[in-house]
Amino acid sequence: MIVRFFHRMASPMHFYRIAGLFVPWLGVLSAALLLAGLYGGLVLAPTDYQQGESYRIIFIHVPAAWMSLFIYVVMAAGGLISLVWRIKLAEVIAISSAPIGASFTFLALVTGSLWGKPMWGTWWVWDARLTSELILLFLYLGVIALYGAIEDKRVAARAVAILALVGVVNIPIIHYSVEWWNTLHQPATITKFDKPSIHLSMLVPLLLMALAFKLYYATVVLMRARCEVLERERNSRWVQSLVEPAAR
Amino acid sequence: MSTLSLSSAFVLLLRRDLVLAYRRRAELMNPLLFFVLVTSLFPLGIGNDPKLIQAVGSGVIWVAALLAALLSLDSMFRSDFDDGSLEQFMLSAHPVSILVLAKVLAHWLVTGLPLLLVAPLLGVLLALPGDAIGVLMLTLILGTPVLSLIGAVGVALTVGLRRGGVILSLLVLPLYVPVLIFGADAMETAAAGIPATAQLSFLGALLALSLALAPMATAASLRVSLS
Numbered sequence: 001m002i003v004r005f006f007h008r009m010a011s012p013m014h015f016y017r018i019a020g021l022f023v024p025w026l027g028v029l030s031a032a033l034l035l036a037g038l039y040g041g042l043v044l045a046p047t048d049y050q051q052g053e054s055y056r057i058i059f060i061h062v063p064a065a066w067m068s069l070f071i072y073v074v075m076a077a078g079g080l081i082s083l084v085w086r087i088k089l090a091e092v093i094a095i096s097s098a099p100i101g102a103s104f105t106f107l108a109l110v111t112g113s114l115w116g117k118p119m120w121g122t123w124w125v126w127d128a129r130l131t132s133e134l135i136l137l138f139l140y141l142g143v144i145a146l147y148g149a150i151e152d153k154r155v156a157a158r159a160v161a162i163l164a165l166v167g168v169v170n171i172p173i174i175h176y177s178v179e180w181w182n183t184l185h186q187p188a189t190i191t192k193f194d195k196p197s198i199h200l201s202m203l204v205p206l207l208l209m210a211l212a213f214k215l216y217y218a219t220v221v222l223m224r225a226r227c228e229v230l231e232r233e234r235n236s237r238w239v240q241s242l243v244e245p246a247a248r
Numbered sequence: 249m250s251t252l253s254l255s256s257a258f259v260l261l262l263r264r265d266l267v268l269a270y271r272r273r274a275e276l277m278n279p280l281l282f283f284v285l286v287t288s289l290f291p292l293g294i295g296n297d298p299k300l301i302q303a304v305g306s307g308v309i310w311v312a313a314l315l316a317a318l319l320s321l322d323s324m325f326r327s328d329f330d331d332g333s334l335e336q337f338m339l340s341a342h343p344v345s346i347l348v349l350a351k352v353l354a355h356w357l358v359t360g361l362p363l364l365l366v367a368p369l370l371g372v373l374l375a376l377p378g379d380a381i382g383v384l385m386l387t388l389i390l391g392t393p394v395l396s397l398i399g400a401v402g403v404a405l406t407v408g409l410r411r412g413g414v415i416l417s418l419l420v421l422p423l424y425v426p427v428l429i430f431g432a433d434a435m436e437t438a439a440a441g442i443p444a445t446a447q448l449s450f451l452g453a454l455l456a457l458s459l460a461l462a463p464m465a466t467a468a469s470l471r472v473s474l475s
Binding site: 083135138139141142145146149150155158159162163165166167169170173174177178180181 | 426450454
C-alpha cells in the first residue's frame with residue numbers, strides 16, 4: 001500500500017500535476033513568512049548593544065548558511081535514493097537542488113562578507129565558517145559542472161548522485177579540518193554573534209526567515225523539477241498532450 | 249576458462265599496470281618535474297628572502313604535491329578506458345572495488361611514491377629545518393595515497409568525458425583540502441620544534457577512511473561512466 005503510494009507519487013506525470021498544485025501555495029506562504037520575518041528582523045528586533053544595526057544581516061545570512069548545508073544533504077539523500085531504489089524523481093530533485101544550493105551558499109558568502117566589513121574591518125577573513133562555506137560552494141559548482149558536462153542526462157544524474165554522496169561524507173571532515181586550521185593560524189579575537197544567548201525578539205524573526213527560506217526552496221525546487229520532468233519525458237504521450245493543445 | 253583467485257587477480261592487475269608504466273617511463277618523470285618546477289616558481293614569485301620562503305615553504309610543497317597528483321590522475325583509467333579493458337574488468341567475477349584498489353596502488357607507486365624521492369631536495373631548497381623534512385616525508389607517505397584514492401573517484405566520474413581535465417580539478421581539489429591542511433600543518437608544527445603526532449594521526453585516519461570508502465565509490469562511478 002505504502003509502496004504503491006510511493007510509486008504513484010514518483011511517476012513523473014503524477015508528480016508534475018501534484019507539484020503544480022503545491023507550488024502557488026508554497027510560494028505564497030513563503031512570501032508571507034518572508035515579509036513577517038523581515039519586518040520582525042529589520043523593524044521590531046532591538047539594536048544589538050555591541051554590533052549596532054549591522055547585526056541585522058544575520059536574518060539573511062544565518063538562514064542562507066543553514067539552507068546551503070540542508071540542500072546539500074537533500075541532494076545527497078536524493079542521490080542515495082536514486083542509486084539504491086532507482087527512483088527517477090529523486091534524481092530530478094537532486095539535480096534541481098544543486099543550483100539553488102549554490103545560490104544560497106553564494107548568498108551566505110556575500111552577506112558574511114558584507115557583515116565582516118564593519119565587524120572585522122575587511123571584506124574577507126579566512127574564518128573557519130567562511131572558508132568551509134567557500135569550499136561548499138566549490139563542491140556545488142563541481143556538481144553543476146559535472147552534470148553539465150555529461151550529455152546523457154540519465155548517466156549525468158547518476159554520476160552526480162555519487163559525487164554528492166562523496167561530498168556529503170567529506171563535508172564534516174572538511175569542516176572540522178578547516179576549523180582546526182583556523183584555530184592554529186588565527187587567534188580567536190573576533191567576537192562572534194553568540195547563538196545560544198540570542199534574545200527572543202531576535203530569535204523569532206530568525207526562525208521565521210529560516211522557515212521562509214525552506215519554503216522558498218521547496219517552491220523553487222518543485223518548479224525546477226517540473227521543468228526537468230517535462231524535458232526528460234518530452235517523448236511521452238502525456239507531455240505531448242499537455243503541450244499540444246496550447247500550441248494549437 | 250580457469251578461475252582466478254581474488255588475490256592473484258589483484259597481483260596480476262598490479263603487475264600489469266606496473267609493467268605498462270615501466271614501458272612508458274618517459275611519462276613517469278612528468279609529474280615529478282612538474283612538482284619541482286612549481287615549487288621552484290614560488291621563490292621567484294615572492295622574492296628570495298629566506299625567512300619568507302621558510303614561512304611559506306611547507307604550504308608551497310603541499311600545494312605543489314596536490315597539483316602534481318592532480319596532473320597525474322588522468323592517466324589512471326584513461327588508456328584502459330580507451331582500449332576497452334576497463335569494460336573487461338567490470339565483467340570479471342571479482343569485486344570491482346578490489347580491482348580498482350590494485351589500479352590505484354599501481355598508480356600511487358608510479359606517481360605518488362616518486363614525489364617522496366625529490367621532496368627532501370625541495371625541503372632544502374625552501375630552507376626547511378631538518379626535523380620538518382623528516383615530517384614532510386611522513387606526511388607525503390600518509391597523504392599521497394589519500395590523494396590517489398580520492399582522485400580515483402573523480403577520474404572514474406570524468407573518464408568518459410572528452411574534456412574532463414578541468415572538471416576533474418573542480419571535483420577533486422575541494423576534497424583534497426583536509427589532506428593539505430594536515431600535511432602542511434604537520435610540517436609547520438615540526439619546524440617549530442613541536443611533535444606533529446596529532447596531524448600525522450589525522451592523516452592516517454584520512455588514509456584509513458579513504459582506503460575503505462573510495463574504492464567502492466570509484467567502482468560505482470566507473471559503472472556509471474561505462475553505462
